[in-house]
Amino acid sequence: MKKSLFDFSIQANEGGYMDYIARYRRLLIRVFLILGLPLFSEFALRAFLHQRYIAGSIMVGLLADIIFLFIISRKQVSDGKQAFLFELFLRVFAFLLFFFLFYATYIENRYHVLPWYFVLPILIFSAVGIREGIAWVVAITAVLFYTTFKLDVPVNRDLITSLNTRLIMIFIVTSGFTCLASYIAQKAIRTLFEKQEQLVASQNSLQKVNQQLEKEVADRKQIETRLNANEEKVLRLSEQTEQFSLTAASLIGMGNQQEIFDRISHAIVQFSDYRRVIISSFKEESPYRDIIGFGGVEAEVIDRLRTIEMPKSWYDGVFQKGIKVGQFSYYIPHTMKNILNQEATIFGKGPPNVDSDAWHPEDNLFVRMHDEKGEFVGVISVDDSKSGLHPTDETVRPLEIFASLIVQIIILKKEQQQRKLLEEQLVQARKMESIGTLAGGVAHDFNNILAIILGNLELTIDDFPRDHQGHMNLEEAMTAGLRAKDLIRQLLSFSRPTDQSRQSLVIKPIVEESLKLMRSTLPANIEIQSKLDDRVHPIRSDVTQIHQVIINLCTNAAHAMAENGGQIQIGLLEKDLDKNDLEKLGKLVPGRYVILEVSDTGHGIAPEHLSRIFDPYYSTKEVDKGTGMGLSLVYGIVKSLGGEIFVESQPEVGTTFRLYFPVVDTEPVEEKEVIEEIPKGRGRIMLVDDEPALTKLGAQMLTRLGYETRTFNDPVEALQWFEVHADAIDLVITDMTMPHLSGAQVTERIKQQRADLPVVLCTGFNEYIDESGANHIGVDAFVMKPLILKDLAQTIHKMIVEA
Template sequence: MDAVDPRSKNKQSFLESVLDTIQDGVFLLDHDLNILQVNRWMEEMYADSMPLVGKPCHVVLKNRHEDCQQCPCRRSIQMKRPHIEVLAIPNGATPNRWFEVSVTRFEGPVDRQVRAIGQVRDITERKQAERFLEEEISRRRILVEQSSDGIVVLEQNGKVLEANLEFAHMLGYSLEEVHELHVWDWDAQWNRQELLEMLRTIDERGDHFETRHRRKDGSLYDVEISTNGAVYRGQKLIFCVCRDISERVAERKKIEADLRLTRFSFDKASIGIFQTGEDARILDANPHACRLLGYDRQELCRMSLYDIEPGLSEVNRSDLWQQLIENGSVNFEAQLRCKDGTFIPVDIAAKLFEFEGERHSISFVQDLTEKKNHEKQEAVMEGHLRQAQRMEALGTLAGGIAHDFNNIIAAIYGYAELAQLRCPEKSKLRHYVEQITTASVRGKNLVQQILTFSRRGKTQKRIIDVSSVVEEALTLIRATFPSTIEIRQDISAGLGDVLADETQIHQVVMNLCANAYQAMGKDGGLLEMSLTAVTVGTYDSSCYPVISPGRYLKLVVADTGQGMERADMDRIFDPYFTTKKTGEGTGMGLSTVHGIVKDHGGSIKVYSQPGVGTTIQVFLPLSESAGQPSRADTASFSPGRGVILFVDDEAQLRDIGSELLEGLGYLVETRVDPMGTIEAFRLNPLKYDLLITDWTMPQMTGGKLARKVRKIRPDIPIILCTGLPAAIDDTDLKEVGVRHVLPKPVALNRLAAAVTKTLEDRPVNR
């Protein structure tokens, strides 16, 4: 046995110690690539394959039983370059582990048998990390490609580094085209400099915003962007996730438009709208509600409904709130207090709703002021209508009674006149008959007043003597007013005539006297009436109302009643205005007077003082043809000639008419009904010289009778007798050939004058 050099042995031992301290595996190869030596790491790692020394490298490292084709270890030795290879070494105690094997040609004095040195490093953890990273990258790439959002990675200069297919589809480009784009090629909201500044400032905390992108075809769409900045391999990258929110933005815009419309409707609504919380605090109010109550919105929002609804008791409030909770809505009327302290009637419709977990109510408030006023006016109008209907019914009844009574008066008056003709003058009998005639005239005047009251028809202005109308009205007033009222009159005669409607002037006098009576009341007082003629000059405006200069009749009605305040005097001519208690008047009396006087070209002046009384002056213009009213000629008449057809349904009036006319020398034929008259006239139309007919008869009126008779003989003259002369239209009378209208009862002298005048005026053609 050869002796071993101690120094060599020590070197070998030192080498082994050094190799064993290395944390990687180390092996030495000879010229045939067999293992000469391994360190402890290799022994431990390949414990199941021990011993390793003497085995070829391909057996130990690759578990191959033949040489490797183009052996990397041999090639490394030959080319004098290190060779590194990663191997999964299956044998040994730790299979399926990865090792990095490095083989380097060895040239040195240690041992000439050593041809190469190998190093084995366990890189299993690194390989596992790399595999995990690869899998993660693959998984993320799949997620990116499958994402419904567009994803793009930008360089800091704005150029696309990476993008998914969805991003390309969103822009309408191919993926290849997208990689050639910069961010300003598609962003439509900011310019290039603004975008570069945004890219510069985006960091790992990222940003979130909305913008608009431009497609390849130029169309725009809304996107939501989430960005993050990161540094990768020394380069700053910006990761962007882009979501198309066009539908969401459109829906949002629609909601915003709906909200604007709702707010616009809220602000422009023609009713008041209040939004309140559960504690009745006002949260919002529209402009109409503010105008309604006189507050501004800020003032109302510091108040509660109870501040503007003080009339509701706690019980009512509790009941209304309970109804609102149970039914979801409630409707009621209330009085709201305005800022100035006044109250207005309103209708409130409230609805309960829940918003963000809290109960609220919205109240729609309708101003009922106009409606209430209208209802009051309707009630007044209904009262006026009922009053008018009662007055119309009373007038109709009075007219019917007066008409019948007029026929009775006419009979009495007629027979009295006949008796008077046959009584010796200055005899007691004649005196008695004259008293009957006088009483009949008074009865006639009273009937005329009743008929005037009952008349309904068109205005008929004629030249009238106002003094006689006033006298007639006073006669009726004296008969109806209580004795507690003293009536004094100063009615001058011969003052002149006025172009007026007699009925309306009569109504003026009656209304003024009625107002005076009501002003004096039950305690009575003094009623004074005067009628005078005055001349109004250009400079008399301080003494007279605003009327044109000229001659006027001045009617004055004064009372000692309660008088009026100035505010009431300014409104006394307004329709339906009255200072009387409910049921005591309609407020139409003075309004009617004012309308009639104005229609006649006149004017009114009122003087009044509380506690003293009232004086009303009425001015009516005198007619230019002023003079004494026409009177029936009372002279004696010469005997007449001719045949008169006299028609009246009252037997007594036929007898009186027949006897009066026969007493004047005429032949008289009487008829009781219009139909018999027409038949008699048709048989011998030339027999008669004159037709005298009543107006109101059964079967037909005197006007219709006259028309039918004129069809048979157009030149027959006609005289009409009636108790209602004002109710007959003059135009109708002319059309049917009526020459005269005689009011019943007819005085002998007026009848004689009318007959004589009519027969004298007829054409001589017979």
């Protein structure tokens, strides 16, 4: 394939072997043009001077072509149109030069231009390449031969033919040498270029190898740097793990919980990536969190933070919007600090680092602590990074380990406290069981004593007219005795649960009666003030329960003011609670409530005890000053009535209890004094009781009712007499608890002899028998001491007269 100057120019743009060929040929053309320009100019001028206008015109064409080619050869030929013109004018130049030589030698016989026949092959081969150049040489040779032997020359034909023949030979030889030289030159250039290409390739290969080596060296250095960094990190983490393990191991033998948390705080500051730490746990009462450990923070700052309310709900934004790191750690950068409680958060100081991954002085990190149920129980907050970098899984891992350890310690301590509390409650329950047993015995004896008092009062009160002062005094004594009877019933509730008969009643009279009783028992330095609304509606309750509530709350208030005295204020009102009220009283539902308020001016209740005052057996009083059951009993009564109880207390100011009872729509049961005639009768009654005073009193009461009485203080003696005189008795009244034989055994022996004889069982207290149990052993009636004359008369009348 031929390679023209245009082709070489294009290849020169692309580089490589053809670039050298193009440069070589372009150089030859430029040299030839630069040398030929003045000669052709001379030829043209001389031709026109000698009136050789055809030769002159050919020279002018050559000059114009030379100038055009010279201009184009100085440019980088890349445009298709310019390249075509370049090729065209290059061939035109070769053709015009040949035509000029042919015209000068064959037409004008001017052989002074013969040296140009040596130049023409060089120009041809440089312009059109070897293959096309050979074609030109063949064509020119053919033209020369044809002209030499066919041209009709009139003068010196032989000389001219000889000259032309010599010219042709010169042209052929010159063309051959030129073709060979061009070939050798191109071959040499190709060889040189290939060697240069090999050198360049070798150099490029060496450069690539060098670059690869440099890259490998750089990679190795980078890997080595990373390995060193990882080694340092592993070493640091290993040291941290070792120190944390030693710290955790040292905690096993510690019994003081605060000492454990102090040791953990110190370990975090000393061995973790953070210089400050605060460990907090949560509680139900204000300020809702306890700072159980801290490090790197001034004690004054901690004291201030302890006064700020921080409920666990405040951290919801931290865990929802914070950047999670590790398993349960959350990073709050300074750009998000607005979600934090500014008053309760510690921020660092100093200039910030401009690096994107650097720790900012106002950054914070929070580690969530949760129990085995996933409940949020505490938080570890740290700041002031030692490395100056953002937190990573590696830096927060020790904190999360300690968070889990702290949770386990908190759970363990709570379990220990609960176990201790249960043990205390068990001991207290056993004490109360003993007290209940003792209360039963005391109630039995006290009922016997009270029976004598009430019985004699009843016998004596009838000796005075109803309008007599003595009669009124005795009625007051009877009322107090009957209230004492109810108090004994309360005392018996410690040993055996009793069914409460609840009814719709207005509690104002019950409160007034209870306060009247309390005034007689309180010391003179304690004053009771009451403000009771007469318009309160009824509630569903039991008289004795309301009485228990008043007595216990007032007694508790009196204990709080025992040393310095004070005032107990009792309030009773009714209020319709709406949604606004329920925002503070969330446990209640909208509606009308009777509110009983008991306030005192005592020493108050400490905040740490306030949440436990209703726990059974919980008491802060001295061992011999209380059982811890009073407020628990009040709480149980209020809850059983569908109400709620709230307490407010300030140390050295006083305490206020507010009890809310729901109002009922039913009409209250009014206790009307009904004067009933005591039924009397005739008959023979055997009375058996081991207490002589009671048998004496019973004989008097039965005699007043119209009955003949035979009394016995020994049940064995009574049965011996009964075996002989069984038909002489219409009714038997026997005590339950007696020496030698119980009332149940006496009843069984009597029923064996006379199954039709009615037996009334009477007792002050017995934990093994009640009315249903008495009926089971054959007793016809069951009554509790102390006996009231009216109740005794009605029971006997039913057994003897009505039967």
